[in-house]
Amino acid sequence: MTSEPATYPGYRFPAEIISHAVWLYHVFGLSFRDVELLLAERGITVTHETIRQWCLKFGADFARKLRRRRPKPGDTWHLDEVFLKVNGELHYLWRAVDQHGVVLDILVQDRRNATAAKRFLKRLLAGLKYKPKRLVTEGLHSYGVAHRDILHQVKHRTSRYLNNRAENSHRPTRRRERQTQRFKSPKQAQRFLSSQAMIYGHFRPRRHLMTAAEYRDARAKAFRIGRQKTCVQMAA
Structure with a gap:
């Protein structure tokens, strides 16, 4: 018996194509038109507006599923903020x-x-359900108030030099900000950046900390989990 590709109810394209388009958009910093072109080269005719709707519909859902699956984070948290x-x-x-x-986690605030620092810290604790052993921040006094x-x-610990991990993690956001020519609303920025942080991070293990074999294993595991959570395995 020939197996049929899995589908999402109400969508004519297979789940594999939809999830692949969402993956391309979030992991590689492409525009919707770029993704449209890549799919067209593979014989898949779909408009950039349809891809935008797919990313809105499924991006946050994929990110939530990956977030629930991720291993327990480390016990040292680095907090930082940048302007948007x-x-x-x-x-x-x-x-x-x-x-x-x-x-x-990320949070867009004005x-x-x-008050903003405490709101972000409460969001972190609610989402992760446990407390860290150490916080590392820059010199912003608001962090001290929230900590107390x-x-x-x-x-x-307060040091601009110890907080490079948080500062470096902003780089993908900066690239997307330039590519999208700024965000149109705080809600749109929050929705996209929450999804992008989780999806991008899931498929981008820290290569420089691994051997080649370890990286290949981590990459294969990320793909396997991604297929499970986006329901693109072949139907029986």
């Missing part, structure tokens, strides 16, 4: 990574004060 221009207005992207460079009010029992 959203529809011409200044906003801030708050990001937390562990000592291995794995993104824990403030860079103690919420995680006073956790060690807190």
